Amino acid sequence: MLSDAQLMELVQAGQTGLFDELIIRHRPGLLRFAGSSLADRDAAEDAVQEALLAAFAARRTYNPRFAFSTWVYTILLNVCRRHRRRRQPMGDSGGDLAHWPAGGESPLDQLLRSETRELLAELLAELPDVEADALRLRFFAGLPFDEIALAMNSSVTGAKVRVRRGLERLAARAARIHTTAGDCHDHSLSPHARRSTP
């Protein structure tokens, strides 16, 4: 199987149809990232499309010395930031995420998962942008820390610090929600129990 870099070299040489293969490889991760970042599926699809189209249009500037994934996530990071700046604060728009269907799951599983997703979207929206983006690149895009560092123009250690601090804040908030939900309803699964709190 050809590597991303090999595919891009062929695309640069004129076999533009091979760009489809790169889209197939990277689109799911890109969508996870954009979905979390924008909390709106249409906007996320648009952002990913925009990033991929831009990568294709600028294909001659790609160089195999850097990873295609780093490049396309760097573009997407910028696109998502621009989308967020254009919009009003997210408010409860994260709820849109809760309705994404999950294939093969029971209705209850879907409900629980969508509630977790909504909770996570809300918690991420409360974080400083750099920490939230670092967490998205790590957990939704699955990038290694050196690629996160490149995409965010930071050091590797800086990227790890952002992820760790973001996780610490998220954990603290999640624990508080846990406690509150437990106090109110004595539910044990409280990210989900939180949703049933009046």
Add this chain to the structure above:
Amino acid sequence: MNCDQAFDCLTDSARRHSPELAEHLARCRRCREMEATLEPALDLFDELVPEPEMGGVATARIAAPDTVRVAEQSASRLLSSGARPPFRRTLVLRYAAAAMVGAALMGVMGSINNAHSPASASKCTWRNRVIDRAEYPTNIQFARACLDCHQRGETPLDEGAQPSSTETPAELTAAVDNLMRELWNRRTGSWDRAIVIVPQVQPQSLRNLLCTAEIAKPFGPSIV
């Protein structure tokens, strides 16, 4: 597995419950504490893997000119960073170069002044002081003395050099040993030259040296 690698595993859903990480956590209290602290957040991410398919509709059909510009600028930046985190790779190369120059100077000066300035004296560029090499019969002992000095404190820590992070002294030492061994094998040609690197690591902390080692994989897989 060192603590840095443990953090990588902890934040990777596929490896979070691996035996290797469990083994590390069993013997490292700090990582256990970190894992316990981060667990509520990690569980949230774990619950969402794999993510469902999106059902949205993209409306973009042509590339937006400003996004294309972003793509071009990103490519240029990534290229100029040498496809590695810019600061750290530069740091490695800078210190490697400094080490070579320093070693060359030391060699020249040693050959010129051999009668007056014994080869057993080395200058620590961090503290700007001369170290009596006779106190450290082997190169590795000398390197470890540098390591101790950096670890004792005094080294300014930037955001990327958290004092709370995670390697044990033994792991730090091992990692530096590995780094220098690799530099010796691949780049510098001798322990004396490799050793110059350790005093050169200022004003960054030793922690940064290890992070530098981590991204210095082109030097060889045994660094970390």
